[in-house]
Amino acid sequence: MKKYIYIYIIAFAFSSCSTSKGLYSWDKYQKASYNYFKKADEKSIDQIMVQYQKIIKQQKGTRKVTPPGMFADYGYFLIQRGDLKKGKENLKKEILLYPESKIFIDRILKFIEE
């Protein structure tokens, strides 16, 4: 019985902070970002690309939508790697999903085309 009381306390502690289930799932994205900043080598770029694919395709957060910025940054890395076509597609997906990004992303697209 006592055990259940403690479990209730834990459950309450979680719910009172409303951080138990997030809007988005991130897998190892933060770690990969950190590694990219630290090393900026091919391997760390590979790792962060895998994370973008996971965040985009296997989103487990409560919104069930790709989080802001992810299509755009994924596109940025694709362009860096020379895949201009796919990179631009992803930048455009960012605008479709988040129209507030249009000012900025249009500017980037213009940069690329010049």
Place this chain on the structure above:
Amino acid sequence: MKYSIYLLLSATFFIFGCGTTSKLNKVQAYKGMYEEKPLSVLIMPPINRSTNVEAKEYFYTTLNVPILNAGYYVIPPFLSMEILKRESAYDSELFIERPSLKIFNNIFGADIILFTIINKWDKSSIGSKVTVEVEYILKSTHTNEILYSRKGTISYNTSISSGGGALLNILASVANTAATKYVEVAKAANNYIFTDLPKGKYSPMFGLDKEEMAGLKVIKVRLPK
């Protein structure tokens, strides 16, 4: 024995989860956030006043996720970093006191700008205490008002103690990995600071958290061993 672990864990969550509250509710503490209803956030490269040269970029990588989780649009961090560097706007010191931040609205579409100042990011020479002290300032690009500002000092003793419960031991071992310990402590600081941020448009709680009690402006926490 088992019960005492539960009790310890739950107590830890209380301490960890919510921090201490001030006597204001959120709409009183962060009035401008509710009036302006910002959507799009630009994260500026942190201002590094610590002695650790690497802190700036490492801290930067921890900032977008908690703001996204609070329901905001965060301007893509890698892409915006690239543009800021190209435009020679990488030094946030040049902008924090500016009378107008409208240019960031024109270029990035940002409603608010997050400035962060790292005051401390260091390890004590005796023992193994890691301390991270950071200030967070959100400024409006429309009114130039400071809409949200908090400061946190988080310290953590990296020497592992025995009998702290399974979870705490995991935390301890994570923090003990030399390469990531600062980042983990910085993430803890972000969690404390951003739990108070009024929820943004993409959160189901958008506009519904006005009556919640706001936390203190200055937070000091020592993470338990």
